[in-house]
Amino acid sequence: MPITLKTVDPDFEAGFVRMLSAKREGATDVNDSVAAIIADVRARGDAALCELTARFDRLDLPADRLRFSAAEIAEQTALVPAEDRAALTLAAERIRAYHARQMPEDVSWTDPEGATLGWRWTPVSAAGLYVPGGQAAYPSSVLMNAIPARVAGVERLVICVPTPDGAVSPLVLLAAQLSGIDEIYRVGGAQAIAALAYGTATIAPVDKITGPGNAYVAAAKRQVFGRVGIDMIAGPSEVLVIAEGPQNPEWLALDLLAQAEHDADAQSILIATDEALAHAVAGAVDRLLPTLPRAEIAGASWRDHGTIIVARDLDEAADLSNRIAPEHLELCVENPEALAARCVHAGAIFLGAHTPEAVGDYVSGPNHVLPTARSARFSSGLSVLDFLKRTTLARLTPGALARIGPAAVRLASAEGLHAHGASVEARLAMLNDRGTE
Amino acid sequence: MPITLKTVDPDFEAGFVRMLSAKREGATDVNDSVAAIIADVRARGDAALCELTARFDRLDLPADRLRFSAAEIAEQTALVPAEDRAALTLAAERIRAYHARQMPEDVSWTDPEGATLGWRWTPVSAAGLYVPGGQAAYPSSVLMNAIPARVAGVERLVICVPTPDGAVSPLVLLAAQLSGIDEIYRVGGAQAIAALAYGTATIAPVDKITGPGNAYVAAAKRQVFGRVGIDMIAGPSEVLVIAEGPQNPEWLALDLLAQAEHDADAQSILIATDEALAHAVAGAVDRLLPTLPRAEIAGASWRDHGTIIVARDLDEAADLSNRIAPEHLELCVENPEALAARCVHAGAIFLGAHTPEAVGDYVSGPNHVLPTARSARFSSGLSVLDFLKRTTLARLTPGALARIGPAAVRLASAEGLHAHGASVEARLAMLNDRGTE
CATH class of the missing domain: 3.40.50.1980 (Nitrogenase molybdenum iron protein domain)
Known part of the structure; x- marks a missing residue:
C-alpha cells in the first residue's frame, strides 16, 4: 500500500518530510573495489580489461576483439524488425530536431571603454558513452546520449557496453548506427569507465563520459571526475x-x-x-x-x-x-x-x-x-551544452586599458598580488610616455 | 630554472608529455577527516560548527554570533579607502554587464506533428558562496561568484568566510555588500560546506555551493555533491x-x-x-x-x-x-x-x-x-548558467499523440517496459474510439 497523505491533516508535514527524506537507494559502498579496478586498468591497460571482462561478463576475448567489427554491427542490426527500426529512426529524428535548437551562439561586442568582449562555444573533442548491458539495454538511452553529442559537434564518439555471456542487443547497435557511432567496445562496469578516462592500447581516452550504469559505474564516474568530465550521477x-x-x-x-x-x-x-x-x-x-x-x-x-x-x-x-x-x-x-x-x-x-x-x-x-x-x-537534464564548453574572450585597446587598468592595479594591490599590478602598470607607463611624447 | 623545450628537438615530445602529466598538487588525502566533520555538523548542527570554529579558527563564538551583524558589516566596510571602493565598484559593474548578456532565453515551438516543445530556465533558489579567509581573502572572487548568481536571479545568497583569530577582510565584506549579500557567516573549512549543504539551526541549507577553498573545502564539496550542486573543483x-x-x-x-x-x-x-x-x-x-x-x-x-x-x-x-x-x-x-x-x-x-x-x-x-x-x-568557467537550471517542456495534442505515440509503444515493447507502452496505448485507444464514433 502506498502512503496516502492529506494536506488538511495536522500530521501532513511530518509525513511529507519523511517521504521526502526517505532513502530509496541501498547504500552499497563499492568505492574501494572500484578504486582497485581503476588502478588495475591504469597499470595494465588492455590486459586488465580482458581479465575483468572475462571475470564479470564471462566473456573471454583478446584485446583486438573487444571492439565490435563493422561486420558484426551489420549482422546484428540486420536482425532488427522493420517496425522497430522505423520507430527508432523516428525517435532519432525528433531527438535530433529538438537538440539542434539548443545550440548556443557565440557572442561578441565592444563596450564604451573600448574592450571587445564575448565568448565562444566549442565541442569536447572526444566523448565516451556508457550503455548498460544485459536486461537493462535501452536503445533509447543511446540516442538520448549520443545525439546531443553529435549535434554539439563532438568529433570522436565511443560506446562501451557490456555483453554478459556474449549477449548483444541489436537495437542498441542500431541506435549507435543511427547516431553515427561505429567505435563500440564490449566492455562494461568500472573497467569501461577507467578505460575511457585513462585510455588503454585499444581504447583511446576521451574527455567526457556520460550515460547511466549500476553502482560500480556510478562510483567509477565519481572517481574519474576531474580527469574527465562526467554527466550527472543518476x-x-x-x-x-x-x-x-x-x-x-x-x-x-x-x-x-x-x-x-x-x-x-x-x-x-x-x-x-x-x-x-x-x-x-x-x-x-x-x-x-x-x-x-x-x-x-x-x-x-x-x-x-x-x-x-x-x-x-x-x-x-x-x-x-x-x-x-x-x-x-x-x-x-x-x-x-x-x-x-x-x-x-x-x-x-x-x-x-x-x-x-x-x-x-x-x-x-x-x-x-x-x-x-x-x-x-x-x-x-542532458543537452548539447554537456558536450560543449565556453571560452571567454577579451581584447582591450590601449585606450581601454588606460581607462580600466588603474582599477585592476588598485585591486591587485589590495589583494597583495604585486606582479598582477605591475603587469598592468608596465603597459600603462608606456601609454603615458607615448601620451607625453 | 624553468624547463626549456624546442619543438625542433627530437626529444621534444617526451619532454612535453612529461610537463603535461606532471602533478602540481600534493595529494593530501583529507577525505576521512572531512567525512567526520560533515557527519559531526549533520549530527550536532550549530554546536559542532561553534566547536570546530573554536578549534580551527581560534574563535570562540556562540551560534547567534556566527553571522555578521549589519552593524559589523557597516563598521568594517567603512574602513575601505575610497579608491579601493571605486575600483571594486567599477569591477562589479563590469562583471555585472558581462554576465547579464549570458542570460539564456526560454524557447517554445510547435512542430508539424502538433507537439509543442521547448524549455525554460529558472534560477536555483538558494546558493552558498565559500570565500577563503586569512591571507588569501580575495574580494574579486566574491564578485566573480556572487554577481553571476545575482544576475541569474538566485533569491537567497549566503557567504561563509572563515575569520582566523577574528581577522576580517573589509574588502570582502564590501564586495559582498556590492553584490547585495547580507547573510555572511564567519565559518570556514569543511564545516562551512557541511552547514551549507545540510543546514543547521543558524544556517539554512542551500541548493548550490560555489567558490574556491583549500584541500578540506575541496574534499567537502566533492562529498556533498549530489545533495547540492557544486561548481568545479579548482x-x-x-x-x-x-x-x-x-x-x-x-x-x-x-x-x-x-x-x-x-x-x-x-x-x-x-x-x-x-x-x-x-x-x-x-x-x-x-x-x-x-x-x-x-x-x-x-x-x-x-x-x-x-x-x-x-x-x-x-x-x-x-x-x-x-x-x-x-x-x-x-x-x-x-x-x-x-x-x-x-x-x-x-x-x-x-x-x-x-x-x-x-x-x-x-x-x-x-x-x-x-x-x-x-x-x-x-x-x-563560472557563468550565470551555473545558477540556472533548464526544465524541458512538452505538450502533445491528441493528434500529435496519434502520430508519434505508436513509435513510443513499439520502443517500449522492445525495451520490455509494458506499462510505458500501455500508458500510451490507453490514450490511443480512446482516440481511435472517438475517431470511429
Whole structure:
C-alpha cells in the first residue's frame, strides 16, 4: 500500500518530510573495489580489461576483439524488425530536431571603454558513452546520449557496453548506427569507465563520459571526475503526477506504473486536489498492476515508495512539487501552462493528459536523461551544452586599458598580488610616455 | 630554472608529455577527516560548527554570533579607502554587464506533428558562496561568484568566510555588500560546506555551493555533491602566453610572474616562435623576480613548473595550446583573432599585448573562475548558467499523440517496459474510439 497523505491533516508535514527524506537507494559502498579496478586498468591497460571482462561478463576475448567489427554491427542490426527500426529512426529524428535548437551562439561586442568582449562555444573533442548491458539495454538511452553529442559537434564518439555471456542487443547497435557511432567496445562496469578516462592500447581516452550504469559505474564516474568530465550521477527515477478535474484514472494509473516498473527503487507520486480522483487512481493501479509483466518490480516500487497526496488546491500542489523537485512532472489539469509556470524545480514537465511521460522517454524530442533525487533544484537534464564548453574572450585597446587598468592595479594591490599590478602598470607607463611624447 | 623545450628537438615530445602529466598538487588525502566533520555538523548542527570554529579558527563564538551583524558589516566596510571602493565598484559593474548578456532565453515551438516543445530556465533558489579567509581573502572572487548568481536571479545568497583569530577582510565584506549579500557567516573549512549543504539551526541549507577553498573545502564539496550542486573543483592556476613578433619582454615576463605569484603550484608557460624573444623573456623574469614581494612563491612556481617552449610557427603553437588546454591563454601576436580561432580548448583567451591576464582577474568583465588542470577540454568557467537550471517542456495534442505515440509503444515493447507502452496505448485507444464514433 502506498502512503496516502492529506494536506488538511495536522500530521501532513511530518509525513511529507519523511517521504521526502526517505532513502530509496541501498547504500552499497563499492568505492574501494572500484578504486582497485581503476588502478588495475591504469597499470595494465588492455590486459586488465580482458581479465575483468572475462571475470564479470564471462566473456573471454583478446584485446583486438573487444571492439565490435563493422561486420558484426551489420549482422546484428540486420536482425532488427522493420517496425522497430522505423520507430527508432523516428525517435532519432525528433531527438535530433529538438537538440539542434539548443545550440548556443557565440557572442561578441565592444563596450564604451573600448574592450571587445564575448565568448565562444566549442565541442569536447572526444566523448565516451556508457550503455548498460544485459536486461537493462535501452536503445533509447543511446540516442538520448549520443545525439546531443553529435549535434554539439563532438568529433570522436565511443560506446562501451557490456555483453554478459556474449549477449548483444541489436537495437542498441542500431541506435549507435543511427547516431553515427561505429567505435563500440564490449566492455562494461568500472573497467569501461577507467578505460575511457585513462585510455588503454585499444581504447583511446576521451574527455567526457556520460550515460547511466549500476553502482560500480556510478562510483567509477565519481572517481574519474576531474580527469574527465562526467554527466550527472543518476539516482532512481521518479514521477510526480498532479491531477485535477475530470481525468481518466486508468491513464494516470498507467503513468504511475510506467515509472514504478523501471525498478523497485523508483518512485511514483500522485497529487490530486480531489479525494475521489485519488481513490479512483489508486483503485486503477491495484487493478492494472497484476496485468503487468514487470508486476513484481512495479509492485515493490508502488508499495515501498508510491505516494498519494490529496491537496487543497493547485497552489498547494505547486508548492509541494517545488519541494519534491521531481525528475518528471506530469500536469493533468485544465490549464497545464498556468500550473507549469508555478512549478519551478523539475527536470521535465509534461503538459496535459495527452502527454504521457512515456512519450517523453522515447519520441517527443526532449532528453530523457534528467536530474533525479531532488537535484532538479540545481541541475538540468542532458543537452548539447554537456558536450560543449565556453571560452571567454577579451581584447582591450590601449585606450581601454588606460581607462580600466588603474582599477585592476588598485585591486591587485589590495589583494597583495604585486606582479598582477605591475603587469598592468608596465603597459600603462608606456601609454603615458607615448601620451607625453 | 624553468624547463626549456624546442619543438625542433627530437626529444621534444617526451619532454612535453612529461610537463603535461606532471602533478602540481600534493595529494593530501583529507577525505576521512572531512567525512567526520560533515557527519559531526549533520549530527550536532550549530554546536559542532561553534566547536570546530573554536578549534580551527581560534574563535570562540556562540551560534547567534556566527553571522555578521549589519552593524559589523557597516563598521568594517567603512574602513575601505575610497579608491579601493571605486575600483571594486567599477569591477562589479563590469562583471555585472558581462554576465547579464549570458542570460539564456526560454524557447517554445510547435512542430508539424502538433507537439509543442521547448524549455525554460529558472534560477536555483538558494546558493552558498565559500570565500577563503586569512591571507588569501580575495574580494574579486566574491564578485566573480556572487554577481553571476545575482544576475541569474538566485533569491537567497549566503557567504561563509572563515575569520582566523577574528581577522576580517573589509574588502570582502564590501564586495559582498556590492553584490547585495547580507547573510555572511564567519565559518570556514569543511564545516562551512557541511552547514551549507545540510543546514543547521543558524544556517539554512542551500541548493548550490560555489567558490574556491583549500584541500578540506575541496574534499567537502566533492562529498556533498549530489545533495547540492557544486561548481568545479579548482586546481592550481595556470597561464599560457603565446608570443610572436616584436613584443615587450618585460610585459610578458610580468604576465608569467603574475600567474606564478598565486602559489607555488601555479604554472606559467611561454610559447614563442622566436628563440631570441624566449631568451629575452626568460631574462626579464630573472631580473624582475627578486623585486616581487611574493618572490619566494613566484620563484618556486617558476623554478618547478615554469616552462618555455620554442615552436616553429603559430600552427604548432596552437596545437600545443590545445593539448595543454590552459586556464588562461594570452595571445601576444600580430593577429590574435586568427590564432584564437585555432585554440579550441581554453578557459579564457586574452587577445593582444594590451590585454594582460591581470585585467581579466579584476575588471575586464568575464569570470575569473576558470577550468584548471586541462579541464578546459570539457568544462567552462563560472557563468550565470551555473545558477540556472533548464526544465524541458512538452505538450502533445491528441493528434500529435496519434502520430508519434505508436513509435513510443513499439520502443517500449522492445525495451520490455509494458506499462510505458500501455500508458500510451490507453490514450490511443480512446482516440481511435472517438475517431470511429
